[in-house]
Amino acid sequence: MIEQLGLIGCGLMGGSFALALKRAKLVKRVVGYSKSPSTTERARQLGVIDVAAPSALLAMSGADLVLIAVPVGASEQTFKAIRHGINDKMFVMDVGSTKGDVIEAARRGLQDQIGAFVPAHPIAGKELAGVEHADADLYKGRQVVLTPVKATLRSNVQRATKLWTAIGAKVVTMTPEAHDSAFAAVSHLPHLLAFAYINAMAAHPQGGRFLELAGPGFRDFTRIAASDPTMWRDVLLANRDQVLLQAQGFREALAHLEALVRTGNAQELEDAIAAASGIRSQWQPGAAASPD
Numbered sequence: 001m002i003e004q005l006g007l008i009g010c011g012l013m014g015g016s017f018a019l020a021l022k023r024a025k026l027v028k029r030v031v032g033y034s035k036s037p038s039t040t041e042r043a044r045q046l047g048v049i050d051v052a053a054p055s056a057l058l059a060m061s062g063a064d065l066v067l068i069a070v071p072v073g074a075s076e077q078t079f080k081a082i083r084h085g086i087n088d089k090m091f092v093m094d095v096g097s098t099k100g101d102v103i104e105a106a107r108r109g110l111q112d113q114i115g116a117f118v119p120a121h122p123i124a125g126k127e128l129a130g131v132e133h134a135d136a137d138l139y140k141g142r143q144v145v146l147t148p149v150k151a152t153l154r155s156n157v158q159r160a161t162k163l164w165t166a167i168g169a170k171v172v173t174m175t176p177e178a179h180d181s182a183f184a185a186v187s188h189l190p191h192l193l194a195f196a197y198i199n200a201m202a203a204h205p206q207g208g209r210f211l212e213l214a215g216p217g218f219r220d221f222t223r224i225a226a227s228d229p230t231m232w233r234d235v236l237l238a239n240r241d242q243v244l245l246q247a248q249g250f251r252e253a254l255a256h257l258e259a260l261v262r263t264g265n266a267q268e269l270e271d272a273i274a275a276a277s278g279i280r281s282q283w284q285p286g287a288a289a290s291p292d
Contacts, residue, residue: 001028002026002028002064002163003027003063003064004063004065005018005021005027005029005031005063005065005067006032006053006059006060006062006063006065006066007031007043007049007066007069008033008059008066008068008078009034009067009070010034010039010040010048011034011129011130011134012125012126012128012129012133012134012138013069013095013124013125014032014069015043016124016134016138017095017139017167018049018134019134019135019136020137020138020139020140020167020168021163022136023136024166026166026167029050029051030049030050031049031051031052031053031058031059031060031061032049032051033052033055033059037054040052040053042131043131043134046132048131048134056078056081057084057085060082060085060086060090065093065163066090066092066093067094068094068095068096069094069095072096072098072101072102072231072234072235075096075101075102076105076108077109079105079106079109079117080109083110083113091116091117091118091153091159092118093117093118093120093160094117094119094120095122097183097187097235097239098180098238098239099119099121099145099147100176100180101239102119103117103149114149114152115151115152115153115156116153117156118157118160119146119176120145120146120147121144121145121179122139122142122143122169123143123145124139125138126138127223127226129228139164139167139168140168141170142168142169142170143169143285144170144171145174146171146173146174147175147176147179148173149176157173180239181242183239184239184242185242185246188243188246189243189250190224191224191225191232191236192243192247194222194223197222197225198222198225257269
């Protein structure tokens with residue numbers, strides 16, 4: 001049981017975590033803070049938090065768990081703001097989509113309190129941001145990747161694992177480097193491609209007309225292009241090296257398919273499509289999760 005959750009960032013991710021804890025009766029009190037006072041107040045009105053705090057430091061005062069649910073670009077500033085409020089009974093988690101940069105921000109911001117920090121990335125979300133869309137079921141059945149470092153207290157990793165498991169998530173542990181490489185490939189690059197495709201379509205002289213004719217294939221391929229711009233700006237910049245590396249691999253694969261289309265090589269084109277189709281048909285979320 002968490003006596004008090006200090007929630008810093010009362011949006012979709014943080015709000016959903018608070019609601020999940022409340023529904024499971026795993027927390028007695030949630031004190032929340034967001035950069036925008038109106039967001040904090042809205043979270044209180046919706047019952048996501050019980051008390052609205054005027055600062056990050058006051059939100060985590062007296063808490064035994066602090067969840068940082070802010071854009072990754074704001075991580076270091078947030079860690080600095082809460083450092084002096086951390087005590088031996090408290091642990092801190094984040095929900096950022098990148099881990100290497102957040103961990104470095106934690107080292108700079110938390111300094112000698114780094115042992116309290118358990119880096120976490122829940123593989124969940126919605127295209128619609130904001131506390132109004134917070135959902136107690138958001139993490140149910142979804143993977144949560146923990147990326148503890150040498151300084152992270154093992155007891156805090158155990159506490160984090162038990163808590164995520166208790167709200168229905170499946171916990172996987174990876175190194176920060178393995179995490180950022182993997183998610184550049186399966187999450188960050190797909191978002192980059194979706195953004196680029198929509199912008200290219202919009203720039204086409206007949207783009208508006210094309211969009212009127214779009215159907216389920218367009219909907220499915222471009223769904224993630226409606227994601228939060230601030231969040232994805234920060235994610236793509238934070239993991240730029242791995243994103244660019246994966247983008248190069250994509251360019252090579254695309255160039256190969258383009259060459260087959262250009263030369264009319266029907267059999268090799270069909271073989272390449274069949275290979276992709278087979279891989280996608282057999283894929284199941286989380287089926288190949290690795291602890292390394």
